[in-house]
Every structure is written in C-alpha cells, then in structure tokens.
Amino acid sequence: MKCLRGTSWLKQSRIYGVNQSRRSLIAIGAGLLGASCEKPKAPSETGGTMRAYGERAPAEKIVRTVREATASAGSGSSRTPLQDLYGTITPSSLHFERHHSGVPALDSSTHEVTVHGLVERPLVFSMEALRRFPSVSRTHFLECAGNGAGEQQGNPAPDLQRSHGLLSCTEWTGVPLKLVLAEAGLKPEAKWMIAEGADAARMARSIPIAKALDDALLAYGQNGEALRPEQGYPVRLLLPGWEGNVNVKWLHRLLLAAEPAWSAKETGSYTDLMADGKSQIFTFEMEARSVITFPSGGQKMGGGAGAYEVSGLAWSGRGKIESVEVSTDGGRTWAKAELQAPVLSKSLTRFRHAWQWDGKEAWIQSRCVDETGYLQPTREELVGARGLNSVYHYHAIKAWRVAADGSVNHV
Amino acid sequence: MFRFAIIFAAVLCAQDKPSGIGKPANAEKLRALDITVFPDGKGLPAGRGTAVAGKLVYKEKCAVCHGDHGEGREKQYGALKGGMGSLATAKPMKTVGSYWPYATTVWDYIHRAMPYEHPRSLSSDEVYAVTAFVLNINGIIPETLELNERTLPKVEMPNRNGFVPDARPDIRSKR
Structure with missing residues (x-):
C-alpha cells in the first residue's frame, strides 16, 4: 500500500x-x-482520471441535427434536442445554430466593436475594454423566427427537435448596451442602430433605438464561459425576446442612424407575407408559445396505462409566462399546469402536469398566456389571421397523438 | 471633501459623462469599415455599370450558383427573377424582382455578401454592373441604363409599397 x-x-x-x-x-x-513491494492482485477500484475540460458520460449521445443549406459548408442550421433536455437551460454545445455564411474564426485579443454614425464620439472597443464596463448575467431564450414554418403550412415534423428545435435558453453575461452607447454619446436624431457581424457575409440588421436602450446586451459570456464560436465569439448582440436573427453574432460594428438600412435580411427574408400580398416588416418579438416535451413525437410511454408526468416548455418574447394549461382530450378540457419557479422574463419556463393515462388513444397539447394577457393561438386562428405564407413567427398550439400502444406521433 | 466627491460623481452620472473606456475611431478605418447603403443612396461609393457589362461578371462569378439566367438552382440557391404578381397567391415566389423594396439593398447585399465564397471581392463598378444585370432580367431597368450612386436610388422596385409595419398582436384567440 x-x-x-x-x-x-x-x-x-x-x-x-x-x-x-x-x-x-x-x-x-x-x-x-x-x-520490497508486490503488485496488487485485484485491479484498482478507483475511478477514471480527471479531465482538464469535462465531457459527458460516454453513453449519453443526444446531439443537434445539422442541416447544411448550401454546397459550401457553414450555411444552414442545427436544432436543439429539446425532447431530451431537463429543466430550462440548454447546454452551450447543444444550443441551436443558424448561420448565413459559416462560423468565422475570430481572435478575441484583436477583435473590436466600432460604434459610429449619429454619435458624439465614434469609438472602438476591444474585448478588454468591453469587459471593463459593469456586467450583468441574465437567462433568456433565443428562438429563430423560422422555428416551425412547416407546422404552419401543414407539414408537421415527426418529432420535437425538428418541429421546435430552433429554440434554446442560456445564461448570457455581458455589458448593457446602453452603457456602451452612452460612452459614445447618442445624438438626438439616432433612432435606429444597424448591427453588423464579422462573418463572411457581414450579416446586418436594423434595430429601433428604444430596444438598444432597454434590455439589450453585448454578450461575451454563455453559461459561465466565453461564447462558443457558433454563438458569436467573442461578442454578440443579445436582444431579449426578439427573433434570433437580430441577435447579431460576431458583432463588430454598430452604426447609429436616423433610418433603418432595409438590409437584405430584414426585407428579402424575416418579413411576414400576409394573405393579401402585403408583408409585415420589423416584426421582432417572439410571441407566447408552449409545447409538450414529454410525451412528444417519436417517444414511447412504455409502462402502459397509469401515472405519467406531462412536461413541457413555455416562453414569451414579451415577458413572463403567466399560466400554462394542458389538455389530454384533444382540447375539450384544459387543466392548469404547475410552473417551475423561478419564472423568468423572456426565458424558458418548465411546466408539469400529472396525468392518469387510461391506456386509450389521446391527443395532448398545451397552451400558455404571458404577462401581457396574450393567449397562444390555435393553428386555425393563426392561419385565419395571417394565411399560410407568413413563414416567420409561427407560434401556435402543438398537439401530439398518443396511440394505445404508448407510441407518440405528430398530428 | 468626501461629500463633495459624492455630489461630483452624481453630477457625472447625470450628465452621461464618458468614463474613458474605448478609444476614438480612426476616420480612415471607419470609411473602410462602413459598408452600409441606405435607400436614399447614402453609403454608395462612386462607380458605374450597366446590365451589358454585368452579364459578363455574372456569368463568371454568379451563374454557378444562381443559374445562367438567374433562374436559381434548387431551393437553397434562390431564383433572382420572376414571381411578379405571385405574392398574394397560394404559391408566392419571393425574388429580388418580386419582393425586395429597394434597389439599394441589392447593391448592398451583393457588395457585402457575394460571391458567397469570396464576399467583397468585386469592385464598385462590378457591383453596379451585376446589380444592373439582376434588375434588368427582372424587367425593372433597360439593358443600357447606367447605374451609379445617383441613378441607383431612383430605381423604383415593383414591391416598393408592399411592406407594412408590425401589426401584432393581430390574432384574437378564444378560450
């Protein structure tokens, strides 16, 4: 010994x-x-070695589904396996992605954010300079505006990852944008801020100044460590509750202006085409939405009839979730679900509902109300108001069908 | 003295006096960095090009993805033309010609993001020329019209008045 x-x-x-x-x-x-020592006869019962950077257990295999949109790598999306996650926080390595021109390899020691245009003092901030400002950490969801476009058009995905997986929730750390803008000194004519990334395509979006001065962050931290490259390393714009695309990653320039730029990504895409042929533009907030994560498409209720916990997620880009209701009879009756505390603004809220399944076919669904009183609509109500081609900001109720053998399918 | 310091600090905060973080932007660097073009033409550099010239640049640098005539290739490489009159139908076709409200956006996007593999590799004249070509195949401008920093903002796009402000919440749900 x-x-x-x-x-x-x-x-x-x-x-x-x-x-x-x-x-x-x-x-x-x-x-x-x-x-004078002999080797031990039995193998050691001590465990494995420590790791400088941790990894999950080898048997744990859940991954994002990656879809390349072009022949060239890096333009496309990957979806979060929401059906396999616990609680409300998305691990950084499973956060959904949407890139328009690949993930740039940026050096945080040389990266700069330039603030110019309608400001008193055009300024350049190194990452070191940005970290000198007072920092805050806040937990917020991010959802791609196109999360669920297929659902609207009547092509529901077979499982939650493919139907709702352009959604994640993270603790973000950074500097309130208003502090950075105050440093440069906004001129009164500055009504819009054009945020541009340092990706190959220099993706750019125009943001109303009121949001920039409200709860916007320049985020450099994600779940306690530096942003992942695919989440905008070393710094991204974070606009809590607003469609994913405006949360510009790899942020390198903020141009203050009197008017929006009408950039390609705010006109040619991310605009909501209505049935009359007109398109709503500058539609930023993600509206109240909820979905059942268990039991959901592709899963199995293996134990036969009896007690199950129905669980799911609810969120709103306009604030806190007020209540969630669950129906297990195709929407005829609804029961109030239990919300897991704390319920945070513009963040994912976990809900739970105890269900005695009678072993017969059942349609299950959830609906939520946010703190503004907005009730999540049915698909029929959404399509009635917007038609079938608005593509973005779909947020209707999602139903799953539980078969008598316990298998769960999309409806 | 201490009390004076507190008052002094409070006055500083109230006036949004800068704390000295960050360094002044270099004017020359700013000019290179600022690639944003606005609908009124602000941000457009001097230069010129016609669809005739643009056709050659397009064939060499754009056709491999967008097709020889801007017809697109598969869903990912969207068509650059067509779709006029389709927006209110069951199968809307959103293209530069049928959907984009401003010609300046076409210039801005080609300049900042295209060709996909080598963005910002085109000269200003080449961007004016390719922009002219894309507008011409949509029937928006004649083949010989010279686009430059003065004429481009005057081009009237078919869907110029097709956009309305965010009208949400627009769905009245019933329990």
Missing part, C-alpha cells in the same frame, strides 16, 4: 514540477520501498 502511494505521488510530483533535487530523493525512496 505504502509502495503504491509512493509511486503515484512520484508521478504527481513530476507533473507538478517538484524541484529536481527533491524529486530525486523521493525517487530513491520510492525505489527502495518498491523493491
């Missing part, structure tokens, strides 16, 4: 660089002890 300890201590002392003369002394001592 003493012998083994001596040997392992020796290994450690080498790793940690104990000075040479002392190490030699220990080596001699260990050698002397080792000579």
Whole structure:
C-alpha cells in the first residue's frame, strides 16, 4: 500500500514540477520501498482520471441535427434536442445554430466593436475594454423566427427537435448596451442602430433605438464561459425576446442612424407575407408559445396505462409566462399546469402536469398566456389571421397523438 | 471633501459623462469599415455599370450558383427573377424582382455578401454592373441604363409599397 502511494505521488510530483533535487530523493525512496513491494492482485477500484475540460458520460449521445443549406459548408442550421433536455437551460454545445455564411474564426485579443454614425464620439472597443464596463448575467431564450414554418403550412415534423428545435435558453453575461452607447454619446436624431457581424457575409440588421436602450446586451459570456464560436465569439448582440436573427453574432460594428438600412435580411427574408400580398416588416418579438416535451413525437410511454408526468416548455418574447394549461382530450378540457419557479422574463419556463393515462388513444397539447394577457393561438386562428405564407413567427398550439400502444406521433 | 466627491460623481452620472473606456475611431478605418447603403443612396461609393457589362461578371462569378439566367438552382440557391404578381397567391415566389423594396439593398447585399465564397471581392463598378444585370432580367431597368450612386436610388422596385409595419398582436384567440 505504502509502495503504491509512493509511486503515484512520484508521478504527481513530476507533473507538478517538484524541484529536481527533491524529486530525486523521493525517487530513491520510492525505489527502495518498491523493491520490497508486490503488485496488487485485484485491479484498482478507483475511478477514471480527471479531465482538464469535462465531457459527458460516454453513453449519453443526444446531439443537434445539422442541416447544411448550401454546397459550401457553414450555411444552414442545427436544432436543439429539446425532447431530451431537463429543466430550462440548454447546454452551450447543444444550443441551436443558424448561420448565413459559416462560423468565422475570430481572435478575441484583436477583435473590436466600432460604434459610429449619429454619435458624439465614434469609438472602438476591444474585448478588454468591453469587459471593463459593469456586467450583468441574465437567462433568456433565443428562438429563430423560422422555428416551425412547416407546422404552419401543414407539414408537421415527426418529432420535437425538428418541429421546435430552433429554440434554446442560456445564461448570457455581458455589458448593457446602453452603457456602451452612452460612452459614445447618442445624438438626438439616432433612432435606429444597424448591427453588423464579422462573418463572411457581414450579416446586418436594423434595430429601433428604444430596444438598444432597454434590455439589450453585448454578450461575451454563455453559461459561465466565453461564447462558443457558433454563438458569436467573442461578442454578440443579445436582444431579449426578439427573433434570433437580430441577435447579431460576431458583432463588430454598430452604426447609429436616423433610418433603418432595409438590409437584405430584414426585407428579402424575416418579413411576414400576409394573405393579401402585403408583408409585415420589423416584426421582432417572439410571441407566447408552449409545447409538450414529454410525451412528444417519436417517444414511447412504455409502462402502459397509469401515472405519467406531462412536461413541457413555455416562453414569451414579451415577458413572463403567466399560466400554462394542458389538455389530454384533444382540447375539450384544459387543466392548469404547475410552473417551475423561478419564472423568468423572456426565458424558458418548465411546466408539469400529472396525468392518469387510461391506456386509450389521446391527443395532448398545451397552451400558455404571458404577462401581457396574450393567449397562444390555435393553428386555425393563426392561419385565419395571417394565411399560410407568413413563414416567420409561427407560434401556435402543438398537439401530439398518443396511440394505445404508448407510441407518440405528430398530428 | 468626501461629500463633495459624492455630489461630483452624481453630477457625472447625470450628465452621461464618458468614463474613458474605448478609444476614438480612426476616420480612415471607419470609411473602410462602413459598408452600409441606405435607400436614399447614402453609403454608395462612386462607380458605374450597366446590365451589358454585368452579364459578363455574372456569368463568371454568379451563374454557378444562381443559374445562367438567374433562374436559381434548387431551393437553397434562390431564383433572382420572376414571381411578379405571385405574392398574394397560394404559391408566392419571393425574388429580388418580386419582393425586395429597394434597389439599394441589392447593391448592398451583393457588395457585402457575394460571391458567397469570396464576399467583397468585386469592385464598385462590378457591383453596379451585376446589380444592373439582376434588375434588368427582372424587367425593372433597360439593358443600357447606367447605374451609379445617383441613378441607383431612383430605381423604383415593383414591391416598393408592399411592406407594412408590425401589426401584432393581430390574432384574437378564444378560450
């Protein structure tokens, strides 16, 4: 026993660089002890080694589904496996992605954010400079405006990852944008802010100044560490509750202007085409939405009739979730679900509902109300107001069909 | 003295006096960095091009993805033309010609993001020319019209008045 300890201590002392003369002394001592020592007969029952950067258990395999949109790599989307996650926080490595021209490899030691246009003092901020400002951490969901376009058009996805997976929730850390703008000094004519990324396509969006001065962040932290490259490393714009695309990643320029730029991504796409041929533009807030994560498409209620917990997520870009209701009879009756505290503004809220399944076919669905009183609509109500081609900001009720054998399918 | 310091700090905050974080932007660097073009033409550099010239640039640098005549290729490489009159139908076709409200956006986007593999590799004249070509195949401008920083903002796009402000909440749900 003493012998083994001596040997392992020796290994450690080498790793940690104990000075040479002392190490030699220990080596001699260990050698002397080792000579009179036998190896243990049974293998060691101690566990594996430590890791400098952690990884999940080898048996855990859930991943994002990655879809390349062009022949060139990096333009497309990947979806979060919401059906397999616990609680409300999305691990950074499973956060959904949407890139329009790949993930740039930026160097945080040289990256700069320039603030110019209608300001008193055009300024350039290094990452070191941005981290000198007071910082805040806030938990917010991010959802792609196109999350669920297929649902609207009557092509529902077979599982939650593909139907709702352009949604994630993270603790973001950064500097309130208003502090950075105050440093540059806004001129009174500055009504819009054009945010531009340093990706190959220089993706740019125009933001009303009121949002920039409200709860906007320049975020450099995600779930306690630096942003992942695919989430905008080293710094992104974070506009809580607003469609994913305006949360410009790899942020390198903020241009203050009197008018919006009418950029390609705010005109040619991310505009909501109505049935009359007109399009709503500058539609930023993601409206109240909820979905059942268990049981959901592709899953199985394996235990037969009896007690199950129906669980799901609710969120609103306009504030907190006020209430969630669950129906297990195709929408005829609704029961109030339990909301997990704390219920945070513009964040994912986990809801739960105890269900005694009678073992017969059942249609299950959830609907939510946010703190503005907005009730999540049915698909029929949404299509009635907007038609079938608005594509973006779809947020209607989602139903799953539980078959008598416990298998769950999309409706 | 201490009280004076507190009052002084409060006055500083109230006046939004800068804290000195960040460094002044270099004017020359700013000019290179600022690629935003507005509908009124602000941000457009000097330059010129026609659809005739643009056709050659397009064939060499754009056709591989967008097709020889701007017809697009698969869903990912959207068509650059067509779709006029389709927006209120069951199968709307959103293209530069049928959907985009401003010609300046076409210039801005080609300049900042195209060709996809080598964005910002076109000269200003080439961007004016390719913009002219894309507008011409949509029947919006004649083949010989010279686009430059003065004529481009005057081009009237078919869907110029097709956009309305966010009208939400627009759905009245019933329990």
